[in-house]
Amino acid sequence: MLAENRNSTALSLISIYEISKILSSSLHLEKTLRDVLNVLSSYLQMRHGMISLVGDGGALDVVAASGLSPAAIRKMGGSLEKSAAGQVLSSGMPIVIPDLRDEPGLQYEGWLDDTLDGEAISFIGVPIKTTDKPFGVLSIDRVFDAARKDVSYEADVRFLSMVANLIGQTVRMHQHVASERERLIEEQHRLQKALVVQREQAQQRVGLDNIIGVSRRMQDVYAEIHQIAPSRSTVLLRGESGTGKELIARAIHCLSTRKDGPFIKLNCAALPETLLESELFGHEKGAFTGATAERKGRFELANHGTLFLDEIGEISPSFQAKLLRVLQESEFERVGGNKTIRTDVRLIAATNRNLEAMVANGEFRADLYYRINVVPVFLPPLRERKEDIPMLVEHFIRRFNQENARHVNVSEEAMQVLLNCYFPGNVRELENCVNRVATMSRGDVVRDVDLPCQRNLCLSAQLWKHSSNTFRQPEPALANIDERDEDAGDDLFFEEGQGLTQRDRLLRAMEKAGWVQAKAARLLGLTPRQIGYALKKYNIEVKRL
Incomplete structure (x- = not known):
């Protein structure tokens, strides 16, 4: 047992x-x-x-x-x-x-x-x-x-x-x-979805990384870029010189379906008509003196990509006809050649000229105007997006320090002066101003007294003072100004000059106009409503004569 x-x-x-x-x-x-x-x-x-x-x-x-x-x-x-x-x-x-x-x-x-x-x-x-x-x-x-x-x-x-x-x-x-496997799979799916979202957001941000601006006007421009980039439509960038039209053109290309194709650019104002034709269409060997070899033009190089033509308002009427044929037929011949070449190019044009006035005066072909003005994008001048100035200044100072191995900073007083400047040359002028004062600064801090405009040495102010161009906000923008906006007078005057502050200039204009607001507005190139805002802002009592 x-x-x-x-x-x-x-x-x-x-x-x-x-x-x-x-x-x-x-x-x-x-x-x-x-x-x-x-x-x-x-x-x-x-x-x-x-x-x-x-x-x-x-x-x-x-x-x-x-x-x-x-x-x-x-x-x-x-x-x-x-x-x-x-x-x-x-x-x-x-x-x-x-x-x-x-x-x-x-x-x-x-x-x-x-x-x-x-x-x-x-x-x-x-x-x-x-x-x-x-x-x-x-x-x-x-x-x-x-x-x-x-x-x-x-x-x-x-x-x-x-x-x-x-x-x-x-x-x-x-x-x-x-259970752990399911949790890991769910976590993997979540991370994959998050990665997809990040990639989509990154793709949406592609091309905008070099554009600095958080103002409402720039946010509107960004929205327009994302809307028009995926299409094949021709884009016309409108705006003053120095507003960053080339950066916007590159951003549209990077956000488009042609982002893997070439981005070719050409400044139409930089070349005479004969060379411009060769640059755009190319030439055959022996087509003219100095043409020792065959050369492809910008249209041919930009095939399946984007061609950016800056300053398109500067081309001559005779060349406008040649350009119109390429845009209509998508084909051209090289200079000195007879072989027709087809091209698939998206055109982005830019100008700071008033094309409508040029068409009315016969300086610009109406048919070419309608061909390139399919989707216009208006870039705001810097004076209409002043909240972007500090970011731009910091960017330019940071780049200056990297290139010159320095540690320059901008004081709050100097930043406030820059915020009140008019900058008719827009972002390009601001960049030059920052580089100039950073270079001439003896210390590591740029103060308000270091700025040329504080010593009546701003060459840009003198240049634009004698210019026939009058830079002021367009009437449609004036119509949208809210009368309750106490800061509406910030953008109303030209850059200070001759030792006068904006308040002094306003007082001088009112005295010269006999304290008639409408006449003072005409003297300053403003509207009576803007004058009223400025008088309220600077606490100026209107005299009764």
Whole structure:
């Protein structure tokens, strides 16, 4: 008897060892559990075996079975809760049924069909759990001689409980791994979506990184750029000299579907007509004196890309006709050649001229005007976006320091003076001003007294003072000025000169006009409403003569 117990214990240890190896050998849970049932079949001489787990819906589902056909498993799928396994799950305790025929309500369909006379089927079920409530059942049935009364189930229950504990730990580990895998997959998807969004945003920002400006006027320009860039439409950039038309043209190209194509630029005002034709259309060898080799023109080089023609209002009427043909037909011939070359080019033109007045005066062809003025974009002068001046100054100072290995800064007083300047040359003039004062500064801080305009040495002010051009805000912009805006007088005057402040100039104009606001407005090139704003801003009381 002692030897039999020893053999049984040894066999149990061997079986536990084999089952533990199986449970740790694979991440395929169902296959692993089927292999465990196969080991139990050989050790316990069981007839049927099942491992059932609580599914996502809370029902008990068979995940592994031994000795049962798939059809039999499907039949018992909906009745497990009312079976013996269901009672094990609900009670959380092992259940032993010596003869299933004595418990018809707990039988599994088909389990007794092949039972021989004189045989009894015993059911043993143990809960699968870790530290929480049971989440599964390990159940087997064994065939006994119905006449035997000395059958003991204690060792089987103890053995199956140990196996169920191992299964419980393995199932929890698999569930944890699956949960972590799902979390990682979700995190990966989230990061991928975030990356896609970042790439889309980066693609939208491509080409705008070199454009500095957070003002409302520039935000409107950015919105227009994003709207028109994906199309093939010709763009005409309008604005004063120095407003950054070339940067905007490059931004449109970088945001367009042609971003992988070439971006070719040409300043039409920099070349005489003969050279301009060669630059745009190219020439054949020997076409003229000095043409020692064949050369491709800008239209040909910009094929499948973008061609930017700056200062297009400066080209002669005769060349305007040649340019119009290329834009209409998308074909041209090189200078001195007779071969027609087709090209696929998106044109972006720019000008600071009043093309409408030029068309009216016969200086610019109306048909070419309509051809290039498909989508106009108006770039605001710097005086209409003064909130961008500090950012521009910091950018130019930072670049100056990098190029010259210095550590120059601009004081708040000097920044305030720059904010009140008129800058008829716009961003280009501001850049030159910053570089000039940074170069001439003896220390590392640029103060207000270092600025040329504070010493009546601003060459730009003198230049524009004697110019016939009068730079003032256009009437449509004046119509949008809110009378409640107390800062509306900030942008109304030219750069200070001759030692006079803006308040002094306003007083002098009012005195010269006999304190008539309309006449003073004409003297200063402003509107009466703007004069009224300025008088209120500088707290000037109008005299009654």
